[in-house]
Amino acid sequence: MDVEILSRIQFAFTVAFHYIYPPLSIGIGLIMVVFESMYLRTKLKEYEVLAKFWTKIFAITFGIGVVTGIVMEFEFGTNWATYSRYVGDIFGSALAAEGIFAFALESSALGVLLFGWNRVKPWVHLVATWAVFLGSMFSAVWIVVANSWQQTPAGYHIVGEGMQARAEIVDFWAMVFNPSSVDRLTHVWLGAFLAGTFLILSVHAYYILKGRFVFLSKKAFKITLIVAAVASLAQLFTGHSSAEGVAVNQPAKLAAMEGHFEKSAPADLYLLGWVNKENKEVSGLKVPGGLSFMLHQDFETPVTGLDAFPKEDQPPQVNAVFQFYHLMVAIGMFLIALSLFALWQWKRGKLFQKKWLLWTFVFTALLPQLANQFGWFAAEMGRQPWVVYGLLRTSDALSKSVQANQVLFSLILFFVVYFVLFLLFIYLMNKKIKSGPDSDINFDDGSLNKEIAEVVTK
Amino acid sequence: METLLGIDYPTWWFLVVGALFSGYAILDGFDFGAGAWHMFFRKNTSRETALKAIDPTWHGNEVWLVIGGGTLFAGFPVFYGTLFSAMYTPFILFLLFIIFRGISIKFRNMEDMLWWRRLWDWSYSISSIMLAFLLGVVLGNILNGMPLDQNYEYVGRGFFEFLNPFSILVGVTSLALFMMHGAIYLLLKTEGKLFDRIQGFLKKGMAFFIIAYIITTGYGFLYLDHLLVVFEENKVLFIVPLLVFLSIANVPRLASKKKYGWAFIFTSITISLLLVIVAFELYPRLLMSNPSIENSITIYNAAASIKTLKIMMGFVAIGGPLVLLYSYFVYRTFWGKVKHNQTGY
Numbered sequence: 001m002d003v004e005i006l007s008r009i010q011f012a013f014t015v016a017f018h019y020i021y022p023p024l025s026i027g028i029g030l031i032m033v034v035f036e037s038m039y040l041r042t043k044l045k046e047y048e049v050l051a052k053f054w055t056k057i058f059a060i061t062f063g064i065g066v067v068t069g070i071v072m073e074f075e076f077g078t079n080w081a082t083y084s085r086y087v088g089d090i091f092g093s094a095l096a097a098e099g100i101f102a103f104a105l106e107s108s109a110l111g112v113l114l115f116g117w118n119r120v121k122p123w124v125h126l127v128a129t130w131a132v133f134l135g136s137m138f139s140a141v142w143i144v145v146a147n148s149w150q151q152t153p154a155g156y157h158i159v160g161e162g163m164q165a166r167a168e169i170v171d172f173w174a175m176v177f178n179p180s181s182v183d184r185l186t187h188v189w190l191g192a193f194l195a196g197t198f199l200i201l202s203v204h205a206y207y208i209l210k211g212r213f214v215f216l217s218k219k220a221f222k223i224t225l226i227v228a229a230v231a232s233l234a235q236l237f238t239g240h241s242s243a244e245g246v247a248v249n250q251p252a253k254l255a256a257m258e259g260h261f262e263k264s265a266p267a268d269l270y271l272l273g274w275v276n277k278e279n280k281e282v283s284g285l286k287v288p289g290g291l292s293f294m295l296h297q298d299f300e301t302p303v304t305g306l307d308a309f310p311k312e313d314q315p316p317q318v319n320a321v322f323q324f325y326h327l328m329v330a331i332g333m334f335l336i337a338l339s340l341f342a343l344w345q346w347k348r349g350k351l352f353q354k355k356w357l358l359w360t361f362v363f364t365a366l367l368p369q370l371a372n373q374f375g376w377f378a379a380e381m382g383r384q385p386w387v388v389y390g391l392l393r394t395s396d397a398l399s400k401s402v403q404a405n406q407v408l409f410s411l412i413l414f415f416v417v418y419f420v421l422f423l424l425f426i427y428l429m430n431k432k433i434k435s436g437p438d439s440d441i442n443f444d445d446g447s448l449n450k451e452i453a454e455v456v457t458k
Numbered sequence: 459m460e461t462l463l464g465i466d467y468p469t470w471w472f473l474v475v476g477a478l479f480s481g482y483a484i485l486d487g488f489d490f491g492a493g494a495w496h497m498f499f500r501k502n503t504s505r506e507t508a509l510k511a512i513d514p515t516w517h518g519n520e521v522w523l524v525i526g527g528g529t530l531f532a533g534f535p536v537f538y539g540t541l542f543s544a545m546y547t548p549f550i551l552f553l554l555f556i557i558f559r560g561i562s563i564k565f566r567n568m569e570d571m572l573w574w575r576r577l578w579d580w581s582y583s584i585s586s587i588m589l590a591f592l593l594g595v596v597l598g599n600i601l602n603g604m605p606l607d608q609n610y611e612y613v614g615r616g617f618f619e620f621l622n623p624f625s626i627l628v629g630v631t632s633l634a635l636f637m638m639h640g641a642i643y644l645l646l647k648t649e650g651k652l653f654d655r656i657q658g659f660l661k662k663g664m665a666f667f668i669i670a671y672i673i674t675t676g677y678g679f680l681y682l683d684h685l686l687v688v689f690e691e692n693k694v695l696f697i698v699p700l701l702v703f704l705s706i707a708n709v710p711r712l713a714s715k716k717k718y719g720w721a722f723i724f725t726s727i728t729i730s731l732l733l734v735i736v737a738f739e740l741y742p743r744l745l746m747s748n749p750s751i752e753n754s755i756t757i758y759n760a761a762a763s764i765k766t767l768k769i770m771m772g773f774v775a776i777g778g779p780l781v782l783l784y785s786y787f788v789y790r791t792f793w794g795k796v797k798h799n800q801t802g803y
Binding site for chain 1: 513514515517518520521523524525527528529530531532533534535536538539540541542543544546547549550552553554556557558560561564565568569609611612613614615617762763765766769770773774777778780781784785787788791792
């Protein structure tokens, strides 16, 4: 294998692995802030117990997220030196801003969040929790800005030629608010909320099924369910808005997402299918003219297809992009259906009586994770063969001085280390979840202080 | 070229990046140093106390690496690409040790099994030692210079080229420096018997550093003439090595008086001053091309556009004080000696 394919595999592997963790941290962080804020408002012990429990889980996801994230920052230099030189002005600025304005906030406040329960006043601790959560949200801002600029470059000009060519900032705010930034940022945020909330729902559904921490879990489940339902519905809108943006800014990617080949014709919308690139055919279940309708509210409006682009500018893996995109959408729809159904059952007072529903929630924790991964794979593979859309090809972006055996060596190391890391992650999560929230009060005890019980049931 | 207060923007940026990495070396330096001593503690309680000394703050210290990397990427993209791809193997190892260092601290106390704790103790200590060493190795290679072509690409080949005598010496010296620095930090955070033991460590650490420093400097004098040019041309700059000498000499003096707070300040000053010497030795070059010197990377041919540098100066002007404020707050919260019975989370 040559340097290019090895470097591609290494980057895809390390970034996909990294992306298991930050969305969990953002999503769990949100609920942590909710629980702790409620604790300070109501002074009810159960919210404190919940906040502390989820802080423990958060510590694991955050820790792995940070160390695997540092790898990403430096991998641009080690494996993609030409890319680094080309985009340093822009991409580098966004990464630096992330460090200064986001990462510094979350990492500093983390010490207080984890170790400061008895050292600072409760409201100071809450400020630290907010700081960690907001810091992780700001991190997402700059990282998504950097990546969105790769998808839809704006606010730059190219200086120099050949190996010395570089993109330089002309208009900073145009660079930050490039055409896809806002859509993709909201999509990423909501994806993170879904990853976090569905993990929390899963764990508490499991406790309820096992008859442990039932009182705590019911409280936590209801609060989290509201957030999850809002996020899954809102995701529909950011997703749609993103797709409209892709249609305008990256038509080749959109064509790949729906397997639309004809240069300019009404385009179908597939519920599921399989793309045969050679025959330029998709077999599957479709809504004729559906894509045209989604974009233009008219079944007949033509949409640019892959044939409109020269062969060397088309995404090489059309079927993969198609599948990843459709799987993501399918999961999104399922999450909406599930959370709305659960809300309805709640209204009927039957939320915790249906075992199958709770078991469904237990396993659904994996789905937002998969949707996040699939979405990114669709976005990044759909951008190929470009690393910066229309400007720089991925194959030209490599480090010229790095050899295949070096990358093979590092790739094997990453495989081994990340495999171990993943096992540890699963092991420790499992352990923390098995041992459960730490409390000297047994909330499920019938003789629980009646006053508390009354306040709770109100 | 446009200037600010009479200094051009690439030079400003050179100073900013230098200051950030200096901050990183001071802050994560004592974490690495504490980690390097870790296996010298025999008792589990001692190891736990030593870990608790850095646990609430090491995340914040690592931020400086991320910010330093980002500002280097944005400010000198040509240098960033060349250095990291040329030093591929040491940087990949550095990243893997960063991972192990972080997860060792996080995971060690999550289980009670003896083998579990031993495993993470070793992993933590070896990672800390290797991180300190590799940072020095990369610095040694930067000082050494390396073969570059006209596109500023590294043209050397091979897995182990980064391990040359000078870079190994600089690696060992930075390990020694951080061990001295880390021992003093641990002294500030401990008491009782453990405190007494660490006083013994500090003596060894100071001796280790002074020997390593003398050998490395001697080697540099003999074999790396290009680093001396600036001092020969501007005799007044000899004041910097003189200050380094005084600063280093001050550490054993203060240690013998048990003024560890001051000793810590002086190891920190030593770290900064050593990097000031490096800055003088390099400026305005970032990476000397050796042998074809005309292909060297300088702050001018490596810099981002002036506009970008100005924007980034704004970031630093706003963000820098914020970062210092967060750090101040966190260190104030966890000020003082570690009590062994304190629970974390």
